[in-house]
């Protein structure tokens with residue numbers, strides 16, 4: 001029988017925190033999807049060896065402070081305007097890998113125009129879109145992506161289409177635009193899903209190298225604080241309720 | 255036949271006790287510790303260390319990247 005000290009020797013290490021992540025403790029709630037996706041972005045940048053060539057644009061929303069966690073260059077944009085800021089950076093520095101990281105409130109409501117036109121222009125950027133069906137940062141209000149019947153702070157009786165409209169599948173809309181080269185929807189709730197999401201993020205950054213246009217990755221995620229569930233129950237709720245409306249998989253790949 | 259033994263090391267003080275690693279582990283190695291860390295979170299620990307196969311499922315799903323995974327081959 002081998003004891004734990006024999007196993008935990010440096011030569012047996014098979015998985016560890018990527019050095020692209022700083023040592024700052026993330027401010028996210030326990031179990032928040034943002035943390036998993038930050039890690040994946042860091043691992044991809046590490047594996048592609050592009051730390052000094054990558055510039056992120058953080059949004060307004062819970063991930064506004066993403067620049068505290070990934071050790072790369074960053075800009076922080078006004079609410080919803082990350083694709084416009086990324087456009088400027090990428091046009092001035094075409095040799096850089098430029099990406100935005102945005103929530104569903106940021107991208108699909110206040111920033112709807114910016115993302116549409118950046119994708120329509122085919123800016124050579126990566127967009128990472130965290131759809132947790134709610135405004136997490138401000139206390140759990142309805143987002144464009146909130147499901148019908150979903151209870152939020154501003155839909156206390158559930159989202160009613162007569163009053164609140166229908167949930168928006170913005171990823172499918174963006175796939176129609178000629179400027180997007182790769183549009184996919186992923187999740188990060190199981191080890192297998194995490195691996196797939198990472199492959200998608202890697203492919204998106206490789207598209208930047210190939211100057212292919214806009215790569216758009218939606219991550220269907222959880223906001224357990226906003227949803228008022230445990231992190232584990234949130235994943236179950238997401239699989240049962242979000243996946244039918246927001247099915248996983250590639251929507252466009254050219 | 256070569257078999258694998260695994261072990262994890264959790265950064266106890268940075269773990270937020272979310273429990274996502276607990277359900278991700280295929281061999282039910284991990285539980286949340288009855289004790290709490292400095293922030294009051296029940297941190298993850300190897301309750302059943304003999305079951306660990308070093309698959310890294312726990313590490314992959316951990317939002318705070320506080321799990322290191324080790325794996326070594328042993329002759330059976």
Ligand SMILES: Cc1ncc(C[n+]2csc(CCOP(=O)(O)OP(=O)(O)O)c2C)c(N)n1
Nearest residue numbers: 060061062079103104105106134135136137
């Ligand atoms: C111009 C402007 N309008 C409104 C706000 C308030 N506000 C801050 S974050 C946010 C929504 C965030 O939701 P989302 O983008 O889904 O991010 P999450 O926190 O869920 O990750 C809003 C409306 C603001 N900061 N600035």
Ligand code: SF4
Nearest residue numbers: 028029032062136223
């Ligand atoms: S409020 Fe929601 S999105 Fe924000 S950190 Fe907490 S769980 Fe994550």
Ligand code: SF4
Nearest residue numbers: 269270272273275316
């Ligand atoms: S997934 Fe990470 S943060 Fe959550 S309980 Fe496990 S070790 Fe702690």
Ligand code: SF4
Nearest residue numbers: 279306307309310312
């Ligand atoms: S490495 Fe695999 S077997 Fe070991 S604790 Fe993690 S999930 Fe369980």
Ligand SMILES: [Mg+2]
Nearest residue numbers: 103104134136
């Ligand atoms: Mg949101």
